[in-house]
Amino acid sequence: MNTKPSIPLLQSDDAVSLQTRDPRYLDHDAPELRIDDLPELRVGLDDLPPLYQDAVGDSSSSSSAPLLPLNPALQPFDGIVAQFKKEPITGDEYYVDPRLDSDPALLERHIKWWSQTPPRPFVRLLGTHTQSVNDAGKKEKKTVTDFDVSAELTPYLYSDATNQVSWRALRTAEDSENTRRGTVLRKRAPGAKQSIELGLADKPTLTEWCHRYTASQAGLKCLTLERRMVGFDEEKVRQKLISLVRATNYRGSLSVTFPVVDARVTVYNQCKTNVWRLTAWIWWVCVLSLLFIFTWPYLFFRTKRYEVVFAEWPFSVFGENGRRQFVSISEDQWYNLWGRAISRAVLEKRQGILDQQDLIASEGADPVFGNNVVDGAVNLLRAGVHAMNEVNRQLGWGYSS
Template sequence: MGKPNKPDNSFSDTLSLHSDVGQSSAAIPYVDDDAPEINIDDLPPSYTDVAESSEAAPMLAHRGAMVDAVLPSDIDAMVITDKYWGTQSWVAKSVEDPETLEAYVHRLAEIPPRPYMSVVGTHTETSKDSKGKEAKNTVTDFDVTVDMTPYLYSDAQYRQSHRYLRTVDNGEKVRRGTTLAKRQKGWNQSIEVGADKPSLQEWCHRFGASSAGLKCFTLRRRMVGFDEEAVKERLEKMVRDTNYRGHLRVQLITKDGQIDFYNDAKINRWRLTSWIRWLFFLTLTFIFTWPYLFFRTKRWEVAVVDWPFSYINDRGAKCYVSVSEDQWYNMWGYAICRAVMDKRQKCLDQSDLRRAHEGDPAFNTGNAGVDGALGLFRAGMNAMGEVNRQLGWGGDC
């Protein structure tokens, strides 16, 4: 992920969006790398609970905190949301007005990205048909994810976070009203990066003033300050310790991480219309249209909102917004391990976490025969899990 730096307020284009609604001891950032066990009763609420909380709503109404649905003001605007990744694409006349575009960016910056820690295991099964021809199929053994969004808040109930909106530094290679990524014109590596870089307001004015027929302004949301490699290494070791022999993929995936603002043009509306896109794919005409759209569209990828998992304070100490990576692993490790051994395919929630730490409730139906059958079933499942640990499981076959 990105480097966990504290927001630099020395530049006018870096805008701190730290929320100060309400007072809570949770608002004090954690500044300790030790990883004691955490009481699950003190866990932050899930993202769904945060978004739907009615208790916090009256306190947030006048602050315009997290906005669940920000839409363009145009009646005929077009908004397309990717069903899996959550990426939004807008086509609206209003985005060409600099002040309106800047207001959109500020409001959308209040909505966090959705990072997930994903653990997926697969194996390949080889079978033969009646003619002896081999066919290989990939089988998913488990697909377990954990939502990291709650840990981007120091106090999730009151939407307190350390997010900050900034523009890209002069030395970053991005598209700046161009087709290809490049650094700021006149950038010199010997000069301090960040000095005299354009502000968000200036970039919005440049976008609005551009005479390009097809243009796109992009806002990126991202989690920073998270030691992804250390967590991946521990999760991989944990799964391998169960004697799993299949193909393991542990990664951090981010949804709701990008919003693209397109100017209102027929071609931009066509490029986002599903049936037109499918028509071009099926007729293979995308071979000609894709290069045309790529080189014709001018893009501004200059606005970024960073949501720190951790950051460096004025004393040079690493501060955690909510919990540290070690605390997160101590909290979720056993729940993930149980889900892997049970071959589950789901996003774990607080109920899974509680069951992992407190154990499954005993079944007692009052019927001796049914209770005995349930007990026998559970014993059989435990025995299968233990055999898998000893002899290995999930290998290609």
């Protein structure tokens, strides 16, 4: 759980101010979605109003965050990438291109470009139970999936998805952080403790890390940009969802996790070994022939890794007054928005990702919340559906798994 994101020290073109003081973003009790008698919600998805316009107002007015496009028009490369791979499940991207090995300015520019794509975090609820089965006269225990439902959190990393308003920031690793700094194992920066106590040199900037990476003479090396959602109270949401599912009298094994897709972009240096590690048929040969028993330790201990750059996308931040300020909605409001849809999907033993239609269909479900306040419920539902539409339209949807 990471509820308090670090204020970025790296002042790049992507860095944005997090000092929003709009009281409408401050934590408050979430309204109950009592919308059974609101037929106006039965509208086409194309007729939905702009996202959170009553909260952020005109995007041209004074705002703490500039307009940041979901998919910038600038393309990362002017030519053909030598080698590229994207994992179908995790969405992790891997690049091999000689230009990124020798030009630190080009590498820095592309890291900034990659940081403009958000991570895609999800809330996943998995319910299972075990049962005994007879297989050829032999009793065995088998795990049965009762339900496996997920809801995406990406739309709530934007205060206005239509105009692409977000609070993201690009930063580098603090000296005290345990991470790989051109090393095989994670470690803190040399003399980190003394530097903190005596107030010595600042941490390396993104520009400096790009120069260090390109200057490294390691035969195998890589630099990774990690996209993170920060400022989200995972434990609070987990407990609410566990209580929600248990209230349905479910007695199986339940887990609530927060997987993230499109979280990492890794640049490998140009060499045959790195090209081979990204070639699908070579990977399968290593797996099926059990050669990975030898190749994996070799690659692990030979590769010098730089995991020092982070693109942080806040769900909330702490203001100067010590109170949380939310980019769009709070955890309570998210639960209030999605609670019925999740409860309904669990009871129907669904497996898959919930979407806009699940939100709309859940309007006729029985209330599951103890708050009788209804002001803003319609706008919250419409805004949530509209945000999902915008994110799917600009980042893509309907991928084959």
